Amino acid sequence: MTSKIAENVVEIRVDDIAQLFHTLDPFPFREKDLDREAEEYIVGWARELPADRPFRIVVHFPEGQSQTDLARDLPEALGKYFAGRAGVIQGDLNELFRIGRRSLAIGVAILVACLLGSNLASGFLAEAPFKKMVEESFLILGWVANWRPLEIFLYDWWPIARRRDLYRRLSTATIERKLYRRETRAGVTSSNAP
Known part of the structure; x- marks a missing residue:
């Protein structure tokens, strides 16, 4: 008996697969950056879904593009892009912790100096209200x-x-790649048009 875990599904429909990728990106297909709006759409929907299930991204595009390099490389390109972004975010987290450690070292040193200053002030200052304020x-x-x-x-x-x-x-x-037929103005599919 197999147990099938429900998946989180994010669906996106484009008129051209190239819409998913940044148009000014000079790298080949597998290395391309995702278009900012496409990334925001996918990540926005993914953020709303439960975190305990795997994701499935379904990309709907015209059937005429099914044999293009972009269509073939789509799963690898999306996987590499999101893995790269995860790496960048991990770098941001590492940098935040590095700043935190440095700030903590400075903060502890200042705290020790202030505790010493407070003790010195209590020993040298005679006037009670002023002494308490300084401490x-x-x-x-x-x-x-x-x-x-x-x-x-x-x-x-x-x-x-x-x-x-x-x-x-x-x-x-x-x-997952899903094909659809493009419709023309009169409602006739493009594959039936002369």
């Missing part, structure tokens, strides 16, 4: 210096990791 100011400054690293390590990385995971899932999606 508290040092403590506040020390914790504020750690605000950004804490924000990075607690919150900022989640959306980036989710986006990376989405692109990784899209890179392994099954790409």
Whole structure:
């Protein structure tokens, strides 16, 4: 008995397969960049679907283009594009963590200096209200210096990791090609036209 897991399906219909790709991209078909609008459409729909199922991307295009290089290379081109984007996003995440580590080192050093400054202020200043204000100011400054690293390590990385995971899932999606007949003005299909 086989268990069939339901797939997330993203469907896109184009009048020309070339619409999917960036027109000014100089690379051959398998290396082409996806058109920004096509990427936003696919990613937008994929983001709305459950994360626990595999993806299937169905591309509808005219039957006259079924034997073109673009049609043949479409699954590989989409897979490579989304894998490349996942790699770029992983690089962004690595950079964010690098900034977080550097910020944390600076923040901890400032916190230690502020704690020392607070202790020195409590020992050298005689006037009680002014002494308390200086001590508290040092403590506040020390914790504020750690605000950004804490924000990075607690919150900022989640959306980036989710986006990376989405692109990784899209890179392994099954790409299905479906043909349709183009209709002319009078409602006659182009294959029947003289």
